[in-house]
Amino acid sequence: MFQQSVETSKSVLNFNSHDAIARALPGVGACVAIAGVAYGLRMLPGVHDFSPMIIAIALGILIRNTIGTHAALTVGIGFSMRRLLRLAIILLGVQLTFGQVAETGVRGVAIILAAVGTTFLFTLAVGRLIGADPRLTRLIAAGTSICGASAVAAANSVVDAHDEDVAYAVACVTVFGSIAMFAYPLLQGALDLAPRDYGLWAGASIHEIAQVVAATFAVGREAGDFGTVAKLTRVMTLAPMVFAMAAFLPSLGDATSERAKVPLPWFALGFIALVAVNSVVAIPPAIKADTSVVSTFLLTMALAAMGLETSIAKLKAKGMKPALTGALASLFIASLSLILVRLT
Incomplete structure (x- = not known):
């Protein structure tokens, strides 16, 4: 059913005609409405620390598995999942500069790169060892090692997994990232890390940007500022990681194991280009703020x-092996980052 929906989306997503636009509008409108509700729910007590992306996918799953989705929404849903996703990731580049990497310092960059690369490979190895679904394992590896839900969605452009896999991976990074968000400030008392070291540890290991902000500013402004910069530096590895997944990971097709049969993620070049522009051109803060709002939405x-x-039924069919993979990956990146911060 899902594959049929995707093929239908691809066949009509030629937006050179008014008819194609009209077909997409109902689905796009539904996604706009859900996103708006997600932003509204963030205003409730206890929900503010969760990104609107997490709330939106939860609402979407709830709607799909209770009242269902009408066939008229198929085209717009496909358009939102693919084209709007790629545009959003490109716009993320406006928030980053190569100067932020310099602020992190050679030590910080080295720790972040080591944590990202090693965690990605560790997650793939663990998933293979315990027999977790390989596509889902790759999504969990991207989300855990880089930046949570955004990385999961971006990685799926080359993994081409089912949406149930995406939802499962997002759930993993949300749950374990949220645990870290509450646990890190408590652990700080026992670890007695300097504010910048604590910020580096959190920025190099907690999944979502919002989770890093919450965990670091709970300790203090210096830890919060440095943790945010460290996390943004980690986000900058998103585009190279997606390219590496497309170029070096073997195909998961049934008929062949040849490499790199997936299309190259050209949207990642747009992301890098905007980072470069933002590094050499003084983009007004108001424009950057507006772009951030648009990208997040x-x-x-x-x-x-x-x-x-x-489908929740398909999520249940995945079993607990991917969840165990995500838990071990989260524990690994937290431990490795802390060890590297301590040793250096």
């Missing part, structure tokens, strides 16, 4: 669309 729409295509 588009990502929220994309995750809402994925939720609308997600």
Whole structure:
């Protein structure tokens, strides 16, 4: 059913005609509505620390598995999941500069790169060892090692997994990232890390940007500022990682194991280009702020669309092996980052 929906989306997503636009509008409108509700729910007590993306995919799953989704929404859902997602990731580049990497310092960059690369490979190895689904394992590896839900969604552009896999991976990074968000400030008392070291540890290991902000500013402004910069530096590895997945990971097709049969993620070049522009041109803060709002909202729409295509029955069929993979990966990146901070 899902594959049929995707093929239908691809066949009509030629936006050179008014008819194609009209076909997409209902689904896009539904994703806009869910994203708007997700932003509204964030205003409730206890929900503010969760990104609107997480709330949106949860709402989408709830709608899909209770009242269902009408066939008229199929085209717009597909458009939101793919084209709007890629546009959102490109726009993320406006928030980053190569100067932020310099602020992190050679030590910080080395720790972040080591944590990202090693955790990605560790997650693939663990997933293979315990027999977790390989596509789902790759999504969990990207989300855990880089930046949570955004990385999961971006990685799926080359993994090409089912939306249930995306939802499962997002759930993993949300649950374990949230645990870290509450646990890190408590552990700080026992570890007695300097504020910048604590910020580096959190920025190099906690999954979502919002989770890093919450965990670091709970300790103090210096830890919060440095943790945010460290996390943004980690986000900058998103584009190279997606390219590496496309170029070096073997195909998961049934007929062949040849490499790199997936299309190259060209949207990642747009991301890098905007980072470069932002590094050499003084983009006004107001424009950067507006772009951040647009990018986050588009990502929220994309995750809402994925939720609308997600079946809970299929999620249950995945079993606990992927969840165990995500738990071990999260524990690994937290431990490795802390060890590297301590040793250096």
